[in-house]
Amino acid sequence: MQRGLGRWSGTLLTDRYGGYDSVIDPRIHPDRLSAGCVAHARRKFDELARDGTSPIGDEAIRRYARIYAVEAELKDMSEGERRAQRQELAKPLWNKLKTWLALERRLVADGGGAAGAIDYTLGHWSPLTQYLEDGAVAIDNNHLERQIKPWAMGRRAWLFAGSELAGQRTAIVMSLVQSARLNGHDPWAYLRDVLQRLPTQRSSQLEDLLPHRWQPASDAAP
Structure with missing residues (x-):
């Protein structure tokens, strides 16, 4: 990321909260890219798996686990090496995930939890897979969420x-x-x-x- 007085360029990793849309709008900021937090997409399927409401949740979690297993092996690599390995090892897993989700989406009713989880991943596909194109971008923003957890837990006391x-x-x-x-x-x-x-x-x-x-x-x- 490059910074300047009141302006920056680079990739912003977010949880897809709408408040970020204005600062990563490509029509206004063509030098900024949007990356999505994979953990947030995975979490929606984890909720399905824990509730036992759909076998799609269990299978999606297994597929996401393979993607995260690849990422764990790349943590000590340089940015260039990490990008190359993501392209070789992780990208095919993402392609298979997309094909599988598209097929499953045809089989589930609109409005349900499974449909919502699938629609979230497919609807944010480009930002969720942006990390594959840049070895400096993390797969998720869990590190940041852990940093702000004390403030999130205390905000009711600070109303x-x-x-x-x-x-x-x-x-x-x-x-x-x-x-x-x-x-x-x-x-x-x-x-x-x-x-x-x-x-x-x-x-x-x-x-x-x-x-x-x-x-x-x-x-x-x-």
Whole structure:
């Protein structure tokens, strides 16, 4: 992904939430690609399998398991090698999955769970398989979901932030805390240092305080 002031280009991996549509609309942003979270597609079949409402769920889970087994073998490869192996090993499994789902869709009634699970995968086929074309793109966004799980679990307790502005400020602080963790920093040490330096930090150097660029004051260049 390439970043710039207020603009970026690259691939955005999402769970297909409609709120992302405007930032990955190819008519507006031809330099951006959409990738879909495979775990979300698989999860719909997992629900069928657990409910025991359709044998399609069990078979779909087995097929997705083969795809994930391939991905597990590629985790230590370079981006180029990973893409080549995905094309050779994973893409044929996806093609077989698509053929099988299309056949099964003809046999299930509209409006049911099986139809919904199949329609989700087939309807988002292009973004779900986008990761095959780019070794830098993950197969799903489970890693990110694990990172934001504490906020998702606590949001009911945080319904009363005081005001909409207070809620926005809380979201900013949470983003900084989690970004600091992802960059290997102690969040408390990071926030304390940043808050102490902010009053005297030059406006042109504010980006140096972002988690991915931050250095403790004692380590920063004079």
